[in-house]
Amino acid sequence: MKSNSASNSQSIAVKEKSLADFKVGVDNVIFSVDSQYNRLLVLLRKRKQEPFNNCWSLPGTLVRQGESLQDAAYRTLAEKIRVNNLYLEQLYTFGNPGRDPREAPESFGVRYLSVSYFALVRYEEAEIIAQPTGNLAWYQVPEVPQLAFDHNEILEYGYRRLRNKLEYSPIAFDVLPERFTLNDLYQLYCTILGENFSDYSNFRSRLLKLGFLSDTGVKVSRGAGRPASLYCFDAIAFAPFKDKPLVFI
Amino acid sequence: MKSNSASNSQSIAVKEKSLADFKVGVDNVIFSVDSQYNRLLVLLRKRKQEPFNNCWSLPGTLVRQGESLQDAAYRTLAEKIRVNNLYLEQLYTFGNPGRDPREAPESFGVRYLSVSYFALVRYEEAEIIAQPTGNLAWYQVPEVPQLAFDHNEILEYGYRRLRNKLEYSPIAFDVLPERFTLNDLYQLYCTILGENFSDYSNFRSRLLKLGFLSDTGVKVSRGAGRPASLYCFDAIAFAPFKDKPLVFI
DNA sequence: ACAAAAGTGTTTTTTATACACCCATGC
């Protein structure tokens, strides 16, 4: 606040100095499910500048003038991979002083804040945009190495959110093809939540009873065995469940 | 944007210019439950500066040098009310360009970002710290007026989080006295979730079966009627439920 | 024919919901 005796310009200068100035970045935890090998993957980028040169990190960017946080998140994603189907939402904001080594004292108190976003994209469709070889890669979540900054913590946070979201939101359908078999859906859930989250037949009847999966009548055969029905997600029939918790699993 | 032929120093200057510079504020959605009248309250502050002079707003502050986001949230809270028992967590980060009118074009692209926090405090204990009369007040949530900035949206977001948290976290115990009756607990839930969230007797048996409420044996009489047992929350017995969803209601 | 994958049904257990009833106290 303004002191009584200070001149106007002085008081403003003092006030400004005590406030932190921020660069705001977004960091994306981009998950995908490789349904061929049933692996949960996260997109990592090898840094090519200091700090943490040559260290793996979450793909991120600093926010530009006039750009919304979500736009910055989309931009980062779009710079790395080409994908049409995805789910994206804000995760958490990490802003502890000292989380970025560039916050040296001589930088006049500039702080680096990371607004993290969490994304789930369709793996089969996601095409990594050409980068110097090996600078961008899908890692299996359990095999992620030590990352730059506090990115391991952000990833952990994103992973928790992914599992929760899957249980009470229809995000799986943003990432499955238009038409899918119930087994495709089940495998997706297994890959993310683990084999033991539910018996297939119970999963099936629960989902079908909810009534927002419609059987297209089209059958598809995968090797031996009875052909499976292709289903599609009926957004209109889902509407009543929109704000209700725990629809799945 | 810049041309290819620019010198290095120029290119840095141009690059810097295209990034947004941020002032980061925290805004707190501070809830409390007046258990005497069963009202859900939120703390609002009347602004005494531009923009939105004389408008009601969420209490907030800009983040200082060396201060963590959560510390800034605590500081704002501590400047407004004296309270010992509270629950506080980060809510969401609002950063769309144009959300703060101070982001005029002539301000060289400074952006105002709000990291919102959500708090639940013990009403009976929360003492509003002396302010010019009427500049700080508890409002009943349904009666909140039009607020400054996007604060109505933040409040709405916080209210949703409060209801969700109550259902699967033990935040109620951060805000109840050390010893409380099961009816105290039930009233708290009713006030936040609405009368019809559950029958009292079922609420009772569900909670007791979980085994982390211990009967102190002490009885308390409130007017006519049978005296009630005082219970206390047993954090150790609660531990196994820590990461599991949907424990209550 | 038989293995493999899809899909159906049945049984058991657990949990949720509604509500009736008993208990201890103040007045």
Added chain:
DNA sequence: GCATGGGTGTATAAAAAACACTTTTGT
């Protein structure tokens, strides 16, 4: 003694979990 708030129990319905079984295909 009876109204008032506290506390227990029971009967019914719904959901979750386990698992046996049928159907339809490829080989």
